[in-house]
Amino acid sequence: MTHEExxxxxxxRPAGNSGRQDRRPARPASSxxxxxxxxxGATRRxxxxxxxxxxxxxxxxxxxxxLIGANGSGKTTLIRMxxxxxxxxxxxxxxxxxxxxxxxxxxxxxxxxxxGLYEDLTVAENLxxxxxxxGGSEAVLQGELAEARDLLVRELxxxxxxxxxxxxxxxxxxxxxxxxxxxxxxxxxxRARLWETIRASAEQGAxxxxxxxxxxxxEQCDRLVVLASGRVVAAGTLDEVVGDATAVEVxxxxxxxxxxxLDLAGLPVSLVxxxxxxxxxxxxxxxxxxxxxxxxxxxxxxxxxxxxxxVVLAT
Amino acid sequence: MSPSRAAWxxxxxxxxxxxxxxxxxxxxxxxxxxxxxxxxxxxxGKTSLLRALAxxxxxxxxxxxxxxxxxxxxxxxxxGVWTDLTVDENLGFAGRAYGLSADELDRRVGWLLDRTGLAEARDRLAGRLSGxxxxxxxxxxxVAHEPDLLILDEPTTGVDPVSRAELWRLLASSAADGAxxxxxxxxxxxxxxxxxxxxxxxxxxxxxxTPDEVLAATPGLVVEGAARPxxxxxxxxxxxxxxxxPDGSAPPGTSPVTLDLEDAAIVAQLREDPGxxx
Numbered sequence: 001m002t003h004e005e006x007x008x009x010x011x012x013r014p015a016g017n018s019g020r021q022d023r024r025p026a027r028p029a030s031s032x033x034x035x036x037x038x039x040x041g042a043t044r045r046x047x048x049x050x051x052x053x054x055x056x057x058x059x060x061x062x063x064x065x066x067l068i069g070a071n072g073s074g075k076t077t078l079i080r081m082x083x084x085x086x087x088x089x090x091x092x093x094x095x096x097x098x099x100x101x102x103x104x105x106x107x108x109x110x111x112x113x114x115x116g117l118y119e120d121l122t123v124a125e126n127l128x129x130x131x132x133x134x135g136g137s138e139a140v141l142q143g144e145l146a147e148a149r150d151l152l153v154r155e156l157x158x159x160x161x162x163x164x165x166x167x168x169x170x171x172x173x174x175x176x177x178x179x180x181x182x183x184x185x186x187x188x189x190x191r192a193r194l195w196e197t198i199r200a201s202a203e204q205g206a207x208x209x210x211x212x213x214x215x216x217x218x219e220q221c222d223r224l225v226v227l228a229s230g231r232v233v234a235a236g237t238l239d240e241v242v243g244d245a246t247a248v249e250v251x252x253x254x255x256x257x258x259x260x261x262l263d264l265a266g267l268p269v270s271l272v273x274x275x276x277x278x279x280x281x282x283x284x285x286x287x288x289x290x291x292x293x294x295x296x297x298x299x300x301x302x303x304x305x306x307x308x309x310x311v312v313l314a315t
Numbered sequence: 316m317s318p319s320r321a322a323w324x325x326x327x328x329x330x331x332x333x334x335x336x337x338x339x340x341x342x343x344x345x346x347x348x349x350x351x352x353x354x355x356x357x358x359x360g361k362t363s364l365l366r367a368l369a370x371x372x373x374x375x376x377x378x379x380x381x382x383x384x385x386x387x388x389x390x391x392x393x394x395g396v397w398t399d400l401t402v403d404e405n406l407g408f409a410g411r412a413y414g415l416s417a418d419e420l421d422r423r424v425g426w427l428l429d430r431t432g433l434a435e436a437r438d439r440l441a442g443r444l445s446g447x448x449x450x451x452x453x454x455x456x457x458v459a460h461e462p463d464l465l466i467l468d469e470p471t472t473g474v475d476p477v478s479r480a481e482l483w484r485l486l487a488s489s490a491a492d493g494a495x496x497x498x499x500x501x502x503x504x505x506x507x508x509x510x511x512x513x514x515x516x517x518x519x520x521x522x523x524x525t526p527d528e529v530l531a532a533t534p535g536l537v538v539e540g541a542a543r544p545x546x547x548x549x550x551x552x553x554x555x556x557x558x559x560x561p562d563g564s565a566p567p568g569t570s571p572v573t574l575d576l577e578d579a580a581i582v583a584q585l586r587e588d589p590g591x592x593x
Contacts, residue, residue, distance in 0.1 A: 158356070184473070186501065187357075188503060214502060216502060216577065220551070256491040256493075269484065271508060273509070310476050311480045
């Protein structure tokens, strides 16, 4: 897929490594440089710890890719490799078709979870500073953010601070946006507005890589890459990742007793309203456990949610 | 759920910090044996409501019904643990503060370590735990004395999905044992697991009820389509658009969706302040 075939590191992996899914959609043949960001068998070892293990990932122009993983899944290390802050110990990472460097970095917009704003400067001063650093033009502020341009960042509510960080990251029209937990802490309408901004960037041709802990956010992405213990355990659209995974749904007038019985048996039971769900469980076993506890219940397999699928994949 | 079980909560509650009205006329009920979610963004008033329920701020108006302090468990936002003490020491400290005897303490600490998966980390300093483990420890400390009312302020913020599922399992376990559980979150998909939901926005109630009641009470129609519908408030859902049609008609090129709490919350915010529709 990539136009350069050589591996950067000594410990090359065999091409077409089997056993791992690669559901990247075929890129248009006319695309001259391939993906904006690509990890090909990217591996990073810290001493004994294999933080990232032969990960393939590609972000093409115009698409929003979600990188999902639990703590310790290797998500942060992978992002740091893509940003050029950490070198792979094996495999290869490319930004805009070349190794990450100061030059490629200038075509990238990054919003860390901490937002990376100077709290003691005003919004306008943050913008001017960033524009000077990137050599680009200053962002045009709109609406509430324009009204807040002369306020110190630390005085702003979180929603506006997030919008300021977005405005700064987008001011130099980056080709690739990397967003870490982009809507953490804001209300539903502000979250929707932030996603409108992200989508508008993608529609104007930027590639977007979003990392998130919040699985509702995964629904906003075109494609997901799920990491666990440094490896890609699933990739594709949300529907593809969930596939035919099931949960067992338990309906009973006495959910408290049923919860206790299933919990005691070590099943990953969850409560939704007054209904219980057990991702990845065998309905027969659930039924027997409840019967043994003298609990009457309707037990039925149902399609798993993404969150349930993720927890089964990650544990 | 027998009706005789206690319902904690508040009626017409307002909270004021100096000139700032943080919470205005909020009524909320947390029945025993259920999980109630308080949802809203930064500055919505979640923490003010939780503090008033816990009795750590005095209401400017309204009444609060809560058990005595010794029957209450509270997990504040932030670390909530003593970072210089070990896991064991944190649990012991919390248990003794609530007046557990040495025997009770032994029994509870063993059970809690087992349930939270913290047994292997019992001698580790709390400051050296991951975010998810720290939140589980904070929760374990708050339930050491088996409280009647358990209040948690954003226990899952910054917590990874695996730990989040474990935390919710622990909350459900407390509810199954009869506690009234009140949990604040910024995430609507999390609130969908709760028996009741209260959505706050700038200190006021926007939505309240069971998730089904909240969805049923949403007026008009939420539609979706490939292009942004003209003339009605709209927002993104993935690559598609969603929009709210107040008169219940689906504009050309759109079709009605099965509403979820995220949509209901967005509609409620748009209705509250049409100026934010832009």
